Structure formats: C-alpha cells, structure tokens
Amino acid sequence: MNQQGTVAADGPHRSKIPVTLIGGFLGAGKTTLLNHILSGEHGIRAAVLVNDFGAINIDAKLIVGVEGDTVNLANGCVCCTIRDDLIGACLGLLQRPERPEHLFVEMSGVSDPVPVLNTFLETQLALVFAVNSILLVVDAEQLPRLKGDMAHLARSQLGAADIVVLNKVDLVSPDELNHVKNLVQMVTPGSRIIEVVQGQLPLELVFVGGSDAPPPERREDARKREATAHDEAHSHDHVFGTWNWTSDRALSLPKLRSTLEQLPETVYRCKGVVQIEELPRYRYVLQMVGRRYHLEESGFWGTAMPRSEIVLIGGRAGIDPDKLHSAFDACIGIGDESQSPVLRLTRLLAADMPGD
Ligand SMILES: [Zn+2]
Incomplete structure (x- = not known):
C-alpha cells in the first residue's frame, strides 16, 4: 500500500x-x-x-x-x-x-x-x-x-x-x-x-x-x-541564470523604459520595486514577462528608505552581468532639479495630481 x-x-x-x-x-x-x-x-x-x-x-x-x-x-x-x-x-x-x-x-x-x-x-x-x-x-x-x-x-x-x-x-x-x-x-x-x-x-x-x-x-x-x-543530479543552475541590481538613487523613467526595451531576448523575466525620480514619493512595482512590461504604483514610500531592487532571470548564456550592470546604472536619474528643467516640470505636475 x-x-x-x-x-x-x-x-x-x-x-x-x-x-x-x-x-x-x-x-x-x-x-x-x-x-x-x-x-x-x-x-x-x-x-x-x-x-x-x-x-x-x-x-x-x-x-x-x-x-x-x-x-x-x-x-x-x-x-x-x-x-x-x-x-x-x-x-x-x-x-x-x-x-x-x-x-x-x-x-x-x-x-x-x-x-x-x-x-x-x-x-x-x-x-x-x-x-x-x-x-x-x-x-x-x-x-x-x-x-x-x-x-x-x-x-x-x-x-x-x-x-x-x-x-x-x-x-x-x-x-x-x-x-x-x-x-x-x-x-x-x-x-x-x-x-x-x-x-x-x-x-x-x-x-x-x-x-x-x-x-x-x-x-x-x-x-x-x-x-x-x-x-x-537535478538542478536548474546550468540552464538559468539570475542577476540582481539595487540602488539607493532614484531612476529616470525614460531611461528605465529604454533599458527595459533593449534587454536581450534571453531575459525571460524581470521584476522589482523601483524609485522613480519624476514621482519620488511613490513606490513602483516593475513586472516584465518576455517583452511586455509594466510599472504599477504601489503606495507611498512613507518612512521607508526608498530603494530600487531589480531581479532578472534568463537563460544562463544570455545573462551578461557587466552589460546589465551598466545598462541599469545608466537609468539612475539626475536627481537634481536645478540641472534639469524637465525633471522640475514633471515633479511639479506630479505634485498637482489628485490622490495623495
Ligand atoms: Zn529546482
């Protein structure tokens, strides 16, 4: 039995x-x-x-x-x-x-x-x-x-x-x-x-x-x-690779979009929690499957220290840590409104948005 x-x-x-x-x-x-x-x-x-x-x-x-x-x-x-x-x-x-x-x-x-x-x-x-x-x-x-x-x-x-x-x-x-x-x-x-x-x-x-x-x-x-x-001797480590990246600095939304759109095809999945400089008070959740991604607002950072964390999973051969690192480092925003009229304007508009 x-x-x-x-x-x-x-x-x-x-x-x-x-x-x-x-x-x-x-x-x-x-x-x-x-x-x-x-x-x-x-x-x-x-x-x-x-x-x-x-x-x-x-x-x-x-x-x-x-x-x-x-x-x-x-x-x-x-x-x-x-x-x-x-x-x-x-x-x-x-x-x-x-x-x-x-x-x-x-x-x-x-x-x-x-x-x-x-x-x-x-x-x-x-x-x-x-x-x-x-x-x-x-x-x-x-x-x-x-x-x-x-x-x-x-x-x-x-x-x-x-x-x-x-x-x-x-x-x-x-x-x-x-x-x-x-x-x-x-x-x-x-x-x-x-x-x-x-x-x-x-x-x-x-x-x-x-x-x-x-x-x-x-x-x-x-x-x-x-x-x-x-x-x-079963394990997936020989087929899949995973890579992660974190930063305490806010990311630029257009730069992040461009990086996500240019990820190699061998990246199957990317997800994370991100801090966007244009909308600094909101916590955003990033979900990406294949080529499709979306960013969704998920409350305020509040008293929590804002921090972007991104995890990515792909075919082991398709994960190039150095390339990925520089691609995501390039997403870090200017952070300084006085240097960027666009950032100043978007933040101003965001502050006027209803719902806080
Ligand atoms: Zn397993």
Missing part, C-alpha cells in the same frame, strides 16, 4: 494542514493568483511560503494581507537546491502560537512541482501536512512561444498539475486560445483547465473542504516520474 493510502485510511489525515502548491513558469502570474486567493473572503488563517530563484525575494514583498505570515525562501529553488530549507520553514510554521489552517507554497518559476510534492509526501512533513492540490499557472500568450529548454521545462511542469490555471486569456485571440489549450491537453491529456484573467480563480477550487485527499493515482505517477529523474 502506498503512503497516501495508509494515511487516508487511518483517519488522522483529517487534522492535517492542507497545502496548495502553486507552480508555473517564470512570469505566468503565480503571485497575482496567490494575492487573489489570500484577499478573498474565506476567513482561513493562511500561511505562505514564497520561493524566488533570485537572491532578492521580490514576490514575497508583493504578497498582500498576510503580514508576518509570509516566509521567504530565496536564493535557490525549492525543488532542488534548497529542499531542506522548505522542510525547515514548514516545521517552523508549527512553532507559531496559532497553527496555520492552510499553507500555500509559491514555487519558483523554474521549479518542477513533483520533487516539491515528494518532499511533502516522503519526509516528516507527511505527518502534519497534506498536499490537496497543485495549481499550475500558465501564461496563455507565453507558453506557445517558449523555445528549447524553456519550452521543455514549462511543459514538464504541466505534467504535475491538478488544475491548470490558464491565465491572461484576455491577451490572446480565440484561435490562440484554442491552440494553447490543445497544447496543454497534448502535454497532460485530460487535465482540468480553468481560463482566468488576472489570476481570478474561483476560491471554491482552492479551499475544497478541509484537507481533501489528492487523487492517489496522480500522486503515484508523480512518484515514479521523480524516481526516473533522480539520477540527473
């Missing part, structure tokens, strides 16, 4: 903390989905573990509403290089005065969900936690365009999905939508695909009444897949 069967038959399974694993390729929209779930009206005490491949955990800064309950797992990937950190963080949650009622694990964009699942099934975590679903977020526009190793990784992630959350369906034509759905069905025949915009997944799909047992046959498949993949 497999482990899952034993536990389910014994009954104590009922009191285990249900776990939702959220996976998906770089930039698919995992944090947006998680924020949508956490801000819903469910009254459940949720704990969140966020894994970022890069050294700075930008995603963790963008999670809303669970202050103090978000644990960062940065500088590695939970499916391979920092598996032990995942176990430690989960056990750490149990030391808290109030035990979480549901745990969400946002995996890094390069994680394979299967080894993460197995960490929950095959270690001491199995005594306390029960994975009840693996949500795999797919960017409807991005998936068919990925090539080579990236396409391979994104498709292999799909194999572990309980639910495929097909995100950003508003960005594709009906033909493209059919195409990406066929692609998903080809990779994982019979998978449940939910089409969403901005991660707006119905919450009933997430909180399915306690720690419902996962479909055992799928878990068994997953275990077998893992067994065959084990010898490869």
Whole structure:
C-alpha cells in the first residue's frame, strides 16, 4: 500500500494542514493568483511560503494581507537546491502560537512541482501536512512561444498539475486560445483547465473542504516520474541564470523604459520595486514577462528608505552581468532639479495630481 493510502485510511489525515502548491513558469502570474486567493473572503488563517530563484525575494514583498505570515525562501529553488530549507520553514510554521489552517507554497518559476510534492509526501512533513492540490499557472500568450529548454521545462511542469490555471486569456485571440489549450491537453491529456484573467480563480477550487485527499493515482505517477529523474543530479543552475541590481538613487523613467526595451531576448523575466525620480514619493512595482512590461504604483514610500531592487532571470548564456550592470546604472536619474528643467516640470505636475 502506498503512503497516501495508509494515511487516508487511518483517519488522522483529517487534522492535517492542507497545502496548495502553486507552480508555473517564470512570469505566468503565480503571485497575482496567490494575492487573489489570500484577499478573498474565506476567513482561513493562511500561511505562505514564497520561493524566488533570485537572491532578492521580490514576490514575497508583493504578497498582500498576510503580514508576518509570509516566509521567504530565496536564493535557490525549492525543488532542488534548497529542499531542506522548505522542510525547515514548514516545521517552523508549527512553532507559531496559532497553527496555520492552510499553507500555500509559491514555487519558483523554474521549479518542477513533483520533487516539491515528494518532499511533502516522503519526509516528516507527511505527518502534519497534506498536499490537496497543485495549481499550475500558465501564461496563455507565453507558453506557445517558449523555445528549447524553456519550452521543455514549462511543459514538464504541466505534467504535475491538478488544475491548470490558464491565465491572461484576455491577451490572446480565440484561435490562440484554442491552440494553447490543445497544447496543454497534448502535454497532460485530460487535465482540468480553468481560463482566468488576472489570476481570478474561483476560491471554491482552492479551499475544497478541509484537507481533501489528492487523487492517489496522480500522486503515484508523480512518484515514479521523480524516481526516473533522480539520477540527473537535478538542478536548474546550468540552464538559468539570475542577476540582481539595487540602488539607493532614484531612476529616470525614460531611461528605465529604454533599458527595459533593449534587454536581450534571453531575459525571460524581470521584476522589482523601483524609485522613480519624476514621482519620488511613490513606490513602483516593475513586472516584465518576455517583452511586455509594466510599472504599477504601489503606495507611498512613507518612512521607508526608498530603494530600487531589480531581479532578472534568463537563460544562463544570455545573462551578461557587466552589460546589465551598466545598462541599469545608466537609468539612475539626475536627481537634481536645478540641472534639469524637465525633471522640475514633471515633479511639479506630479505634485498637482489628485490622490495623495
Ligand atoms: Zn529546482
């Protein structure tokens, strides 16, 4: 009998903390989905573990509403290089005065969900936690365009999905939508695909009444897949590279735009929190997937020291740290209004804008 069967038959399974694993390729929209779930009206005490491949955990800064309950797992990937950190963080949650009622694990964009699942099934975590679903977020526009190793990784992630959350369906034509759905069905025949915009997944799909047992046959498949993949000394470090940059000085908006537009094609994902000299009081969040980027205002800096932090993930061969460094250093603004009539004018206009 497999482990899952034993536990389910014994009954104590009922009191285990249900776990939702959220996976998906770089930039698919995992944090947006998680924020949508956490801000819903469910009254459940949720704990969140966020894994970022890069050294700075930008995603963790963008999670809303669970202050103090978000644990960062940065500088590695939970499916391979920092598996032990995942176990430690989960056990750490149990030391808290109030035990979480549901745990969400946002995996890094390069994680394979299967080894993460197995960490929950095959270690001491199995005594306390029960994975009840693996949500795999797919960017409807991005998936068919990925090539080579990236396409391979994104498709292999799909194999572990309980639910495929097909995100950003508003960005594709009906033909493209059919195409990406066929692609998903080809990779994982019979998978449940939910089409969403901005991660707006119905919450009933997430909180399915306690720690419902996962479909055992799928878990068994997953275990077998893992067994065959084990010898490869699996890690993504040889395929992906990550690079980060920080600065205490404000950035010039036009210069930042121009740098982002000229990033090499091998950069798949860029995200960060930035300070813009034209609008110095606002904190801006930068999100870039492929060639598409946007900057969104996210409150005031207030008493916090303004600081720009940017993380970028790409094919290892495509990351040239020196070039990137000078490209982003070139974004630093003039900082001095007396030297720049344009800066003086834009700040003046910004100060008149309503909404502060
Ligand atoms: Zn990994």
